Amino acid sequence: MRRTKKERQQMLKETIKENPFITDEDLAEKFHVSVQTIRLDRLELSIPELRERIKYVAEKRFEDEVRSLPLEEVIGEIIDIELDQSAISIFDVREEHVFIRNKIARGHHVFAQANSLAVAVINDELALTAKANIQFKRSVKQGERVIAKAKVLKIDDGLGRTIVEVMSYANNELVFKGEFEMYRSEKSLKDEKR
């Protein structure tokens, strides 16, 4: 007993974590012990053999590949709408919407909810966002429910522009505020139909 074992096992853990592709033989050499000792250590620490470790890494990669699905069609669920007047949608912040490190919602999801609500409230076949002025008032965490309220401020038929204000709340606190200048391309067409 070279006054080690615990130390060696601690280092073993870290070494394997850092490089799962290392064999018992290489480990034995590295720590100046026999292969059998390394195997006993792995047994005690429940570290699987090289091949299992590699397999695990490979499988995880495969899962991840599917995981990176981006934004959905419409973000949030619309629960109330009065065309050309106002609309409300809710959006539950889940795991896939947040940064891994701190569980804070990525800005573009909060934006997406507000933006798609602004699109929806416009009484037109086709509404596009022309400009937006937005502020993220506070960060939203995983598990919170964001309620976005859109209000149509001004409809300028001449220019085909509509100003929509969206305020988003989580826990009754304002988390996002945005002013969207929306463009209606089909306005004239629609008017003709009437």
Place this chain on the structure above:
Amino acid sequence: MRRTKKERQQMLKETIKENPFITDEDLAEKFHVSVQTIRLDRLELSIPELRERIKYVAEKRFEDEVRSLPLEEVIGEIIDIELDQSAISIFDVREEHVFIRNKIARGHHVFAQANSLAVAVINDELALTAKANIQFKRSVKQGERVIAKAKVLKIDDGLGRTIVEVMSYANNELVFKGEFEMYRSEKSLKDEKR
């Protein structure tokens, strides 16, 4: 010769590509041939053995991991980055990103590309969007490739704010322009380390 071989080898290729975790034995069963035939096939097609395949997948993941720590949360693919200076990403507009009726990209996808690029370019553990002023210059259609270029304009260490400008182009035309005011939470910590 069951009038197959070529067909079988073609299918073999695809099967393994789809699921690299399959053994020769399973393959033999699947194609109703002997294990030896499968091995001959692999030899002819230069497909490595199961363990090598798994290892390859695992290694690739490992390479990606270093790259994808900051990048995995990005919409679009980053092709160039100089921290705290500039970054470029590309984003191909596909079916799932557009309005069904007119094949025009939804604003929040274009925004998401720009916003996540602004997050990525910040040389910090954690960057959040505080404000943004954006303009959609022209609509982007399905099939177009959007190239977003981010430039760090100002780093205000006192406030912990950084201004990032993002210009997005499709077909060499400006389609989106945004100015993002980003918040760095770990700023002070980093300064202390220096």
Place this chain on the structure above:
DNA sequence: CTACTATTAGTACCTAGTCATAATAGCTCG
């Protein structure tokens, strides 16, 4: 019938292990 391809079978060997058993070394406690 012969030549040729495709397929199958069998053997020896490899890597990186598991599992079980046994031997040895270095201590400490009484």
Place this chain on the structure above:
DNA sequence: CGAGCTATTATGACTAGGTACTAATAGTAG
């Protein structure tokens, strides 16, 4: 000093999933 203990090392049998090589057989074309 020796028994008891832990840690380490050695040894042998066995495993999966192969490689490499040789040989036998089936089926078909010329």
